[in-house]
Amino acid sequence: MDLVYLVIALALLQFFFFGGMVGRARVKYEVAAPSTSGNDVYERYFRVHYNTMEQLVVFIPAILLFGHYLSPNWAAAIGVIYLIGRFIYFRAYVTDPPKRGLGFGLSMLPIAILLLGGLGAAIWAVLT
Numbered sequence: 001m002d003l004v005y006l007v008i009a010l011a012l013l014q015f016f017f018f019g020g021m022v023g024r025a026r027v028k029y030e031v032a033a034p035s036t037s038g039n040d041v042y043e044r045y046f047r048v049h050y051n052t053m054e055q056l057v058v059f060i061p062a063i064l065l066f067g068h069y070l071s072p073n074w075a076a077a078i079g080v081i082y083l084i085g086r087f088i089y090f091r092a093y094v095t096d097p098p099k100r101g102l103g104f105g106l107s108m109l110p111i112a113i114l115l116l117g118g119l120g121a122a123i124w125a126v127l128t
Contacts, residue, residue: 003069003076008060010083015056018049018090052086059111065118067127075079075114082110 022045025031029039038047060080067075085106092100 001067001072004063004072004079007076007079007083008063008068010058011056011079011086014083014086015049015052018052021090022046022049041094044097045108048081048090048093051089055086055107055111058115062111062114062118065122068116069121078110078113081109085110 005032022042025039025042029042031038031042039041059079062078063075066078085103085108086106087103089100089103089107092103
């Protein structure tokens with residue numbers, strides 16, 4: 001499970017990095033706190049960060065379930081795809097929001113695989 005924990009730590013660091021980018025954009029585009037709107041580019045950074053937080057709520061338990069019940073190595077590998085997807089999403093959303101689809105898909109598909117696989121294996125463990 002060490003690789004799973006490493007991927008979770010990287011996901012949290014990625015989230016922390018995205019938050020730093022929001023802070024930087026807040027200063028650059030002069031969006032005074034507590035406002036979360038006022039500049040289109042700033043709002044893109046903010047939305048990427050917020051969307052990442054929403055996905056972490058599902059990603060972390062899903063990778064733990066999959067790693068515990070099925071395979072920690074596969075869970076970590078799938079988790080790395082999630083991390084790459086988040087960076088692609090970040091880059092695309094900030095530069096051209098309609099092109100965020102690939103990054104979103106590379107984030108959501110790994111989560112779905114981890115969640116459904118982990119849930120299925122947990123149910124199987126309970127029933128057998």
